[in-house]
Amino acid sequence: MLLKVNDLYVNYGNVEALHGINIKVDEGEIVTILGANGAGKSTTLMTISGLVSPRKGNILYKDVEISKLQGHEVVKHGIAQVPEGRRVFSTLTVQENLNLGSFTVSDKDKINKNLEWIFELFPRLKERREQLAGTLSGGEQQMLAIARGLMADPKLLLLDEPSLGLAPILVKSIFETIKEINKGGLTVLLVEQNARAALKLAHRGYVMEIGKIVLEDSSDKLLKNPEVRKAYLGG
Template sequence: MALLELQNVHTYYGGIHALKGLSIKVEPGEIVTLIGSNGAGKSTTLKTICGQARAREGKVLFNGKEITQLKTHEIAASGIAHVPEGRRIFPKLTVKENLEMGAFGVKDKKVIDEGFELAFHYFPRLKERINQKGGTMSGGEQQMLAIARGLMMRPKILMLDEPSMGLAPILVEQIFHIITEMNQEGMTILLVEQNANQALSVANRGYVIQTGEIILQEEAKALLSNPQVREAYLA
């Protein structure tokens, strides 16, 4: 059984038909990437999964249970973490306070402590800056903080939206190394990434989305060598 599955999902923004019968699966332990041009529907897919946008038709299933109409906080509590595009940390809050916001609503101190332990395991630099305000950190550090905040509820799946955006190449390599490490240690990841070459190099499988529809799905290695994909997204 897939950990996460979208079945024939249609999502609208007003009269704009953003997702047109989209179906994808993410199996436990995979990195699955969604690639496509700007406006193709990548971010809308993640927003639909986490309830920020609502599917008008179709189903979103998580662990075999339908979550299509659950509230966003209920979806997060079920084990889905969404790290949105653009980091969206709280610039006036410290690293510690930003991380605590990632566990908002969690009453079990053990879960929160385990969240901090996990965050600092992957991002030890954040521990060194625990009392520093988020807005004074570098872009790379802010991206680390955004991902670490997503780990605070000990999710079953981590959805990352454009984690390399605006980062220097050396920091992109570092972020993707950490993504790979998280996956090797058991985290299932759904990755939206403009840098298709980088995304496909770490993913197990990939979907190509165009104007709200999946036009191609393959093992990541096959997509990397596909002439159509190379010309459109890897040039």
């Protein structure tokens, strides 16, 4: 077991955002979390990555308790998050954004090796490495956001809505890249509103509603589930 989220509760002030959720991710898997806006998907990822503190429950990563750690400490343990909306540093170059992604990695050879691999995954970023990130297209910025996360040399990549706002052809390209990353040995926890694409990519999935996990199953079974089809797949 790579990641285990146990009975997790999160509050924003007096509002309870997560109500005792349980999630597990095995090494080498792609696991997706589906749900409508406000279901608690992004809060789940932010709590795992140390950006939000839980009120109750724990998070185990490789059997080590990480729920009390700060975000930069979680990254050092091997978890990196690619946030919703990309959030690249628009006034910095592509290369400078990638350099910032590797701030927790001390091995220069490892950094150079990761950079070489990233430019193989995203040749367009190599072409634009001296270009300001803010001048990239939406698809290119999403590539950069994923690449920046990979520069941290994670073992678990948290992806929050990677297809948001992208044209269908770019969505297909991003999902093919996620599949390629996973084939290389990286475990992925994916939050995604494009339920059909996410379930075709993932091994297993969870469905969230109003801060609770209401369904868990293999992707194949979720794709055939009548309730999932009606709510997220258009019938």
